[in-house]
Amino acid sequence: MRPAGLALVSIAVATAAGCGFGVADDDSGGHRDLPTTGAGPFRRLPTDLDTPVDEPWLVTDLGLDVTEPELLPRPGGGIRFFITREPADVPIGDTQIWLGAVADFAALPDEPPAPVLVADQPWEEGRVGAPAVVTLADRLVLFYEGGAAAAPAIGRAESTDGGRTWHKRAEPVLAGARAPGAAFDGSTWLLAATRPDAPGIWLARSTDGETFALDPAPILVARPELGDAFDSTAVASPCLRWLVESSGRGHWALWYGGLEEAPDPGDAPRYAVGYAASFDGADWQRPAGGRPVLSQPAGAPAVLVDGTRATLLYDAYNSRRPSVGVATHP
């Protein structure tokens, strides 16, 4: 290039740049795809009048209770969710586990919930619910609550078709326990649950996923010593996951419902969601401060963590009916 031409090009570039005709974008960046372990804080889906969805609710029914969600990633996108739901016909209390799927929380479920597990074993006493699913390479393993309210137990079932049909184990894997949360780290199964006769969240351990031994003491209990902690009165409804981080190291993550105050007679408890974690499954830590990761009312959490984003399903009252809502982090 001739020197004069070089000068003109240089001046033109400088002038254009000075006028703001840069070559890169102007977005305020630096916070895209940041890692998270799902320890929150979570925010409920904000109301969007342009969607057909009644945010933050994923499933709500004016006539029936919808509670105790569980969720899994769906191959190809979106999530599969399980819920505890009671059919419209009598008798009352004969809950079932239903399965649905949704591609996007801004849209209605593209697979509307349908029953996939009903009570048909003697020990279940007409009731199954509180699903907790562990994903293995070739199948799903479901732990669920069944039996009478005063004598609950946790059963086990397996599915090889993505949860549409299940093959049950005849006997429960853990008696005297309810509201299971389950995870598997490749060698050890942990089953978190609450017990009708002992407060706290308890762990049972297994190497085969079928024979569980209950720990002698709970791993989490209420913290009355922290007077204003969200879980100063009770802890319940654990959701357990085994998360492997980018370093290759894994840890157990547990979300649970915490109760600050016992409800007045006739009122429903108002849970908030808390978080705890452990590297070894024995020593459990809770974040300092006694604050929840999702404010009340939100109970029975189920969480899906994909490395940069966490999705939490919870149950809470939508007007007068328990429903399942969605919260996300970040």
Add this chain to the structure above:
Amino acid sequence: MRSVVVAALLAAAAAPAAANPIDLFGFGARGQAMAGAQVAAVDDTSANYYNPARLAGQNAIRIDVGYQLAQPYLAIDDRGTGVDSARGLAIGLAVPGQLRGVRLALGAGVFLPDQQLTRTRTLPSGQPRWSLYDNRPQRLFLAANLAFELPYGIAIGGGLAYMSSTAGTVALDGVVGFPDPAVSQLDLAIDVDLRTVRYPQVGAAWRANPWLTVAASYRGGFALVLDQTFDITGDIGSPGSPPLVDDGYLHLRSRAQDLFQPAQVTAGLAATVTPRLAVAFDLAWHRWSAFENPAAKIDIELDIGDFNDLVDLPPQERLPAPHFHDIVVPRLGVEYLAARSARQAWRVRGGYVYEPTPAPAQVGATNFIDGDKHTVSVGGGVEIADLARVFLRPVSFDASLATTWLPERSHTKLLAVDPVGDYRAGGWVLAATLQSRWRF
């Protein structure tokens, strides 16, 4: 009122560490191409940044105009985090003169970003961020200097560089609607100052002999503070009805470190090894140990009468110290006269700088991500005499390209309950400059 308190608490945040774009990417094409090894080697208006003393050697009025661009590609766990580019106009001026027989020079340098003059950004405490890149480059840089040439080949210079900090108050006065906030009737007053922050920079240079110059410079450190105050006063209730609370009051003050630049001391030399080859070497000390946790420190006062007992304002948790440490940065640059004719002189340049990270591995609650930096730079330029038969003195056109590699670094957390968990972080930063240098 309570929702306002909650919103304000949610705004409690941490700002990134930082300095200015020139610190990161250099000033001018020649300096960038020589990896910033310029404290003794600088020969143009970029002395306004590298070493004000070197302004004194000018024998003509100089105006340098260039455009600089830096594009980071920084990733956490192999996913790009979208750190912003930095780009803008770099202009330098040097005017030589004499005072009672002493040669002197006035100089000024400015980097004018073409995205925003400055950025004030707060991030949630604990959120991972690239501490030295996230908020650092989006800054206006302005420096003014004066240099003297003394006997025995000695020159000294100094000046001030300018930044601005932000202090502001948002005041709302009236009726805070309750239970429906939408019926609030509030008068709004906003008072925000961009306050000038000056920091010194001084330098000295000694031309020991015709082929060797040694020099040193000092650049002051500073911390810009983002000081925000929210004052809400008034009754709480429904307009037209007796208020639930008379003369409610909320005062919230948030002070965050918006920007930090470490004090820097640099010593270096420039040697003309052969008539065609010049070599420059700098060694710089950066006082990063003074860096404090930039998270917001918040004071809240709330008076809502009988409802005070219903609002529990937790005390702010103590901010963990970042534990940055001082670093020593070596820089090596070379310049080679590749071709010369009666009207043109072509030069090629190269350089390398190793900048160790001042940040420790992020094993606790903080996530001030950084890593060691290896920068390789290349560039070149042509000096043209009698350009278009208009300019009497030579005019230079220069270009440079620098690549900074941050090797992947693992951060393994001590606590299982850490909300971020373990991660790996690394990446690249590409920087380029086009510049023209004019003498009159």
